[in-house]
Amino acid sequence: xxxxxxxxxVSAHLNRKARWRPIxxxxxLAIVALIFAVPSRALLINEILLAGLFALSLxxxxxxxxxxxxxxxxxxxxxxxxxxxxANAGLTEPILGLVIAxxxxxxxxxxxxxxxxxxxxxxxxxxxxxxSLLLGEVANANAxxxxxxxxxxxxxxxxxxxxxxxxxxxxxxxLYSLIVLFILFMVARRLVQSPFGLSIHAIRENRLRSGALxxxxxxxxxxxxxxxxxxxxxxxxxxxxxxxLVSLDVFDFHRSxxxxxxxxxxxxxxxxGGLIGAAFFIALRDGVSSATPEYWEFWxxxxxxxxxxxxxxxxxxxxxxxxxxxGASLIGGGAA
Amino acid sequence: MSAPxxxxxxxxxxxxxxxxxxxxSMRLERGARHALIGPNGAGKTTLVNLLTGTLKPSSGVxxxxxxxxxxxxxxSRVRRGLARTFQxxxxxxxxxPAESLCLAVGExxxxxxxxxxxxxxxxxxxAEVEDLIxxxxxxxxxxxxxxxxxxxxxxxxEIALAxxxxxxxLLLDEPAAGVPxxxxxxxxxxxxxxxxxxxxxxxxxxxxxxxxxxxxxSVLVAGRVLMEGDPKEVAVDPRVREVYLGEGRND
Amino acid sequence: xxxxxxxxxAYGMLLFVLACGLSVTLGLMNFVNLAHxxxxxxxxxxxxxxMNRYGVPFLATLPAAFAFSAVLGVILERTLxxxxxxxxxxxxxxxxxxxxxxxxxxxxxxxxDQPRPVRVPAFLSGxxxxxxxxxxxxxxxIIAVCGAIAGALQSxxxxxxxxxxxxxxxxxxxxxxxxGIDVDRLFAITFAVGCGLAGLGGxxxxxxxxxxxxxxxxxxxxxxxxxxxxxxxxxILGALLGALLLGVLDVxxxxxxxxxxxxxxxxxxxxxxIIRPHGLLSRGSGR
Numbered sequence: 099x100x101x102x103x104x105x106x107x108v109s110a111h112l113n114r115k116a117r118w119r120p121i122x123x124x125x126x127l128a129i130v131a132l133i134f135a136v137p138s139r140a141l142l143i144n145e146i147l148l149a150g151l152f153a154l155s156l157x158x159x160x161x162x163x164x165x166x167x168x169x170x171x172x173x174x175x176x177x178x179x180x181x182x183x184x185a186n187a188g189l190t191e192p193i194l195g196l197v198i199a200x201x202x203x204x205x206x207x208x209x210x211x212x213x214x215x216x217x218x219x220x221x222x223x224x225x226x227x228x229x230s231l232l233l234g235e236v237a238n239a240n241a242x243x244x245x246x247x248x249x250x251x252x253x254x255x256x257x258x259x260x261x262x263x264x265x266x267x268x269x270x271x272x273l274y275s276l277i278v279l280f281i282l283f284m285v286a287r288r289l290v291q292s293p294f295g296l297s298i299h300a301i302r303e304n305r306l307r308s309g310a311l312x313x314x315x316x317x318x319x320x321x322x323x324x325x326x327x328x329x330x331x332x333x334x335x336x337x338x339x340x341x342x343l344v345s346l347d348v349f350d351f352h353r354s355x356x357x358x359x360x361x362x363x364x365x366x367x368x369x370x371g372g373l374i375g376a377a378f379f380i381a382l383r384d385g386v387s388s389a390t391p392e393y394w395e396f397w398x399x400x401x402x403x404x405x406x407x408x409x410x411x412x413x414x415x416x417x418x419x420x421x422x423x424x425g426a427s428l429i430g431g432g433a434a
Numbered sequence: 435m436s437a438p439x440x441x442x443x444x445x446x447x448x449x450x451x452x453x454x455x456x457x458x459s460m461r462l463e464r465g466a467r468h469a470l471i472g473p474n475g476a477g478k479t480t481l482v483n484l485l486t487g488t489l490k491p492s493s494g495v496x497x498x499x500x501x502x503x504x505x506x507x508x509x510s511r512v513r514r515g516l517a518r519t520f521q522x523x524x525x526x527x528x529x530x531p532a533e534s535l536c537l538a539v540g541e542x543x544x545x546x547x548x549x550x551x552x553x554x555x556x557x558x559x560x561a562e563v564e565d566l567i568x569x570x571x572x573x574x575x576x577x578x579x580x581x582x583x584x585x586x587x588x589x590x591x592e593i594a595l596a597x598x599x600x601x602x603x604l605l606l607d608e609p610a611a612g613v614p615x616x617x618x619x620x621x622x623x624x625x626x627x628x629x630x631x632x633x634x635x636x637x638x639x640x641x642x643x644x645x646x647x648x649x650x651x652s653v654l655v656a657g658r659v660l661m662e663g664d665p666k667e668v669a670v671d672p673r674v675r676e677v678y679l680g681e682g683r684n685d
Numbered sequence: 686x687x688x689x690x691x692x693x694x695a696y697g698m699l700l701f702v703l704a705c706g707l708s709v710t711l712g713l714m715n716f717v718n719l720a721h722x723x724x725x726x727x728x729x730x731x732x733x734x735x736m737n738r739y740g741v742p743f744l745a746t747l748p749a750a751f752a753f754s755a756v757l758g759v760i761l762e763r764t765l766x767x768x769x770x771x772x773x774x775x776x777x778x779x780x781x782x783x784x785x786x787x788x789x790x791x792x793x794x795x796x797x798d799q800p801r802p803v804r805v806p807a808f809l810s811g812x813x814x815x816x817x818x819x820x821x822x823x824x825x826x827i828i829a830v831c832g833a834i835a836g837a838l839q840s841x842x843x844x845x846x847x848x849x850x851x852x853x854x855x856x857x858x859x860x861x862x863x864x865g866i867d868v869d870r871l872f873a874i875t876f877a878v879g880c881g882l883a884g885l886g887g888x889x890x891x892x893x894x895x896x897x898x899x900x901x902x903x904x905x906x907x908x909x910x911x912x913x914x915x916x917x918x919x920x921i922l923g924a925l926l927g928a929l930l931l932g933v934l935d936v937x938x939x940x941x942x943x944x945x946x947x948x949x950x951x952x953x954x955x956x957x958x959i960i961r962p963h964g965l966l967s968r969g970s971g972r
Contacts, residue, residue: 108576112552225959306520307525405779
């Protein structure tokens with residue numbers, strides 16, 4: 099009746115996504131190489147890396163927790179202003195400022211997550227959007243701290259006292275961002291492979307069943323939302339630190355919409371999608387907007403509409419089949 | 435005399451004017467093989483939902499090993515040893531059976547908080563998963579996405595998941611329902627092989643299964659317990675025959 | 686203060702006409718149409734162009750704006766929207782965001798990025814005092830027109846056969862279809878009317894907001910969503926309530942506490958959704 103299980107088969111299967119694949123190592127090394135090879139584009143690379151980190155945070159929310167959010171900019175903005183305000187208040191050591199700003203954003207995430215547990219997808223959409231816009235108004239109203247419509251400009255000490263990341267240290271800035279991104283990515287990778295991550299996936303797949311296995315869904319979802327908020331906060335803080343500027347647009351709806359599009363372009367639910375999507379989106383934006391500066395949005399909108407009409411999973415499946423022959427199935431596998 | 439594994443007293447559930455469950459009192463001793471039968475709409479699944487905590491009762495109490503769990507949530511009751519299967523499969527469509535079982539075992543062992551090591555690195559968990567896979571004949575499909583499995587295999591996984599919780603009390607909601615004839619034998623064998631010390635309540639329409647499996651049977655009609663007794667008594671009781679008159683074996 | 690209230694009610698009525706289509710689309714087709722603002726923009730532009738380029742009198746541009754947006758709505762609904770009725774919330778959001786991203790540059794391309802005015806005729810301008818309230822004539826006009834529309838919609842829904850078919854279809858599409866109601870046609874007509882009203886609202890709003898420009902959809906989309914969030918998606922009354930509440934709060938807020946700006950309405954929306962996730966008037970298990 100039953101087939102005998104070869105020894106170690108289950109273990110190998112369960113751990114199949116945990117091993118680092120060659121293509122991943124190549125991916126990260128390529129970025130390092132790029133920064134050193136084309137230092138004149140360090141600013142652009144930095145922008146892509148940080149957009150990627152922001153998109154990674156949304157992947158945790160959307161791809162893993164299954165929460166449709168139009169307000170991830172809330173945490174991005176809190177991180178940015180957090181880092182800015184701290185720097186202007188005298189805390190000019192970048193790493194410390196980064197950590198504190200991220201934690202503040204994370205705390206906000208933990209605080210607002212319970213609001214998202216009730217209600218429908220639409221409610222969540224509205225509440226997340228509302229919170230980000232709310233914070234934008236708060237920032238606007240408190241110009242004494244945030245500089246209002248003028249924004250903040252920041253001056254920081256060099257990272258670890260050795261590596262300036264201001265206007266003269268753009269390559270350093272890109273490396274700083276890359277290192278932070280990599281560390282956070284590693285943590286996220288572990289997180290989604292862990293029993294905790296498995297339970298999050300299960301909650302998204304079948305909440306009823308996960309409850310019937312003893313999983314307290316609310317607590318888990320709040321936890322991952324808080325973590326994702328901290329990640330978004332880190333992205334915002336890094337943007338503030340590496341560009342030296344913070345302005346009110348960090349809370350804009352456009353930020354939340356753009357990061358959502360980046361993630362969708364790159365693919366939800368396997369962690370790399372945010373990075374890949376950010377690269378595409380920004381490259382597209384820069385490429386198209388030099389050709390048609392006022393109308394570049396059209397060329398983002400059109401593919402998006404087509405993508406949705408054709409069916410995101412169909413396109414995803416198409417690419418998956420195309421890549422599959424090379425035996426490289428990417429890390430995750432859970433689509434949204 | 436130790437407390438019964440599962441007990442209800444005066445359990446009732448009303449939905450507005452509709453009475454779904456009325457004055458249900460039952461005792462299941464440890465290791466019981468108890469079946470709950472009744473015509474469609476009798477409220478069997480509602481009763482299961484009341485027992486597991488998915489539904490809150492309008493009145494009455496639920497006791498697990500003598501402790502009042504009426505106010506506890508579903509997942510709290512699971513942690514106290516109460517597990518169930520669903521009448522309609524509730525599985526994780528895009529997880530594989532191995533992953534689903536890994537989740538179930540891990541949760542039971544309290545690994546839900548672990549975030550650093552991969553889920554499959556714990557040897558104890560892996561060993562249990564392997565054991566469950568072997569016991570339920572899932573070896574050939576253990577690494578395929580659940581939604582690609584044949585219905586019978588899915589049903590087996592449904593039972594295996596509940597068992598992965600190492601429950602003291604197991605509620606099986608129509609485990610053989612919808613299973614094609616050629617896969618039924620596996621289900622029946624799996625049920626027969628369930629550990630003797632686990633208290634089991636089985637809801638079923640399949641009378642062959644009921645009479646071969648159960649040592650005691652409760653008959654639920656319109657939310658009330660009509661009678662309770664051993665299979666022989668139930669089989670000959672005139673009230674039961676009347677309720678089932680016209681009901682074929684396969685509904 | 687009553688003047689503020691009056692202005693708030695006027696703004697609220699305007700929002701109602703603009704947003705009620707969104708509310709009905711959500712309630713009927715369970716579809717989040719974030720591109721709703723684009724239909725409003727279309728109507729506003731239609732009115733502006735007719736008036737500025739062809740000298741059409743103001744009052745005549747209003748039905749034209751309605752018609753233009755309604756036709757646009759029908760075309761898009763039949764070709765694109767209907768393919769996504771069963772789609773996930775995320776897909777709906779992405780699709781409609783995509784449409785907005787396309788609509789704004791199109792408007793910019795054909796009509797430039799400067800706000801196009803829709804000048805109110807002389808007989809509708811000016812203010813007068815009445816019982817201590819400063820009454821703007823145009824605002825009074827808006828209240829009258831939008832109020833009439835609200836009344837007409839309500840009596841239409843209650844009194845006509847179409848309305849009688851619409852209400853069960855909102856409750857349960859499959860059952861309605863099983864009763865022989867042509868749900869497809871219902872959707873198409875309702876969507877068209879909703880878009881038409883948005884277009885009309887866009888034309889009416891143009892003067893108050895300083896002209897129609899390509900960023901109109903994004904600027905006002907949030908307001909529409911707030912109306913729906915507060916009012917729920919159960920129909921006309923909810924949308925009206927939400928719109929009035931939002932209108933009064935927004936105008937009052939900006940007058941009394943200008944530094945806070947839009948904070949109040951966002952806060953009210955979030956608070957409402959926390960307490961009643963499906964809107965103030967919802968029946969509890971809404972969508």
